[in-house]
Every structure is written in C-alpha cells, then in structure tokens.
Amino acid sequence: MxxxxxxxxxxxxxxxxxxxxxxxxxxxxxxxxxxxxxxxxxxxxxxxxxxxxxxxxxxxxxxxxxxxxxxxxxxxxxxxxxxxxxxxxxxxxxxxxxxxxxxxxxxxxxxxxxxxxxxxxxxxxxxxxKLPEQLIHENLVIDIGKKKVDIDNEEVALTKKEFEILFLLLKHKGRVFSREDILSNVWPDEVYVLDRTIDVNITRLRKKIGKYGKCIVTRLGYGYCFEAK
Missing domain, CATH: 3.40.50.2300 (Response regulator)
Structure with missing residues (x-):
C-alpha cells in the first residue's frame, strides 16, 4: 500500500x-x-x-x-x-x-x-x-514570498542584503559560510566588495534581530553560521 x-x-x-x-x-x-x-x-x-x-x-x-x-x-x-x-x-x-x-x-x-x-x-x-514559504526559528520568521522578517509577530526592517544574509544562514542552520561564500551568494554581481562590508552588514543584522543576534556566530578564521542557542 x-x-x-x-x-x-x-x-x-x-x-x-x-x-x-x-x-x-x-x-x-x-x-x-x-x-x-x-x-x-x-x-x-x-x-x-x-x-x-x-x-x-x-x-x-x-x-x-x-x-x-x-x-x-x-x-x-x-x-x-x-x-x-x-x-x-x-x-x-x-x-x-x-x-x-x-x-x-x-x-x-x-x-x-x-x-x-x-x-x-x-x-x-x-x-x-519547492522552497518552503517560511523559515522559522522559535519566534523569528522569514516570509520568503513577501521578503520580510517578523520577530514575536513584529516586522523587522532589514535591507535587501541583510535579509539575504539572514536567509542564507538560517536556511543552512549550523553550516559555516566564509566571507567568500556570503559574497558569492549575496553580492553575486558585484565586482568589488570589501570583507569589511560583509562584517558591517552582519553587525547591523545582529542588532536588528535582537535576542537572535547571538545566534549568528563568528567562527574565527572561517566565517559565520546560524546556531540555535
């Protein structure tokens, strides 16, 4: 059967x-x-x-x-x-x-x-x-179709690049992405992007997502990953 x-x-x-x-x-x-x-x-x-x-x-x-x-x-x-x-x-x-x-x-x-x-x-x-319509970690919800992020049912204002970084890390929870990985996924058409630009976006993203900012972990010498805390 x-x-x-x-x-x-x-x-x-x-x-x-x-x-x-x-x-x-x-x-x-x-x-x-x-x-x-x-x-x-x-x-x-x-x-x-x-x-x-x-x-x-x-x-x-x-x-x-x-x-x-x-x-x-x-x-x-x-x-x-x-x-x-x-x-x-x-x-x-x-x-x-x-x-x-x-x-x-x-x-x-x-x-x-x-x-x-x-x-x-x-x-x-x-x-x-098909991609899922949402990515969810506790009360953090990424609405893929609407391209928005909610935390505790309140929308968080992210830039396009911040949204794409969060989506990339949360979609592959636990996987470490080097700066080069993030660059190729989030800035695929940019000819010249400084590593510092990626770091600045990560720092801003951590602040904007509040208590979930600590889930974006730095692996020194390797890159960044999203880990459940």
Missing part, C-alpha cells in the same frame, strides 16, 4: 468501479463519484490526484477543473482527464484549464496506470523541490 489517494469522477458507474478495482490493486486508496456535483461535496484537498471525466451532467469536467484551479486549497491537485472527446480543441481546452494529462476512451488499464504513476511521480517531485 502506498500513501497516494485518488478520486475517480465519471458518470459511468461500471467504469468507475473498474478503475477503482485496478488502481487499488496497484496499492492506491481510491474513492469514486458519479458526478461533479457529488465530487464537489467531498473533501477534495485530501486527494493526491483526480481522474476526471469531461462529459458529465450540468457541471462538466472542464468546468469542475476550472473551479478547483481557482481555489487556492485545491489548485495544487493534479488532474487527468478521461474522456471520449479526443479532438485537438478538446485536448487544448483540457490543458488550458490545468490538466496534467489527457486519456481518450477507449483506453487500456495499463495505459491509465502508467499515466497515473507518471503524473504522481512528477508532481510529487515538483512539490518536494
């Missing part, structure tokens, strides 16, 4: 049961729904993949996918369309609304399973490679 949970949405009941049976034999946890309306009442954020028919009732697969992609809670869920429609325009529409793959009926179960495995492998890798 693996940790992936799949939802199959198709108005052909026999087909959903066949897909459920075969996917469960591969070790997946599988639920089914026979309409988009039924599926939208389910806890969709708990699924790792949706197998979604295009031609269904009042809410088509395309429309359901579009709804999910507009919602931040479900936008990340990969979708494979399974449909009897196989024209170029339909395929393009499917990908435009956020499909990860597209399988035309009739299909072989081996093909479905192979495509499911490929999409899950790719999307899991992409998810794992």
């Amino acid at each position: 693996n940790d992936y949970k799949i939802l199959v949405v198709d108005d052909e009941e026999d087909l959903t049961e066949i897909l459920k049976f075969n996917l469960e034999n591969e070790g997946y946890a599988v639920d089914t729904a026979n309409s988009a309306e039924e599926a939208l009442k389910m806890d969709l954020v708990s699924y790792d993949l949706l197998l979604l028919d295009v031609m269904m009732g009042e809410i088509s697969g395309f429309r359901m996918a579009s709804m999910l992609k507009k919602d931040k809670k479900t936008a990340h869920i990969p979708i494979i369309f399974i449909t009897a429609k196989d024209t170029e325009n339909d395929t393009v529409t499917g990908f435009n609304v956020g499909a990860d793959d597209y399988i035309s009926k009739p299909f072989s179960l081996r093909e479905v399973i192979a495509r499911v495995k490929a999409v899950l492998k790719r999307t899991t890798k992409e998810k794992n490679e």
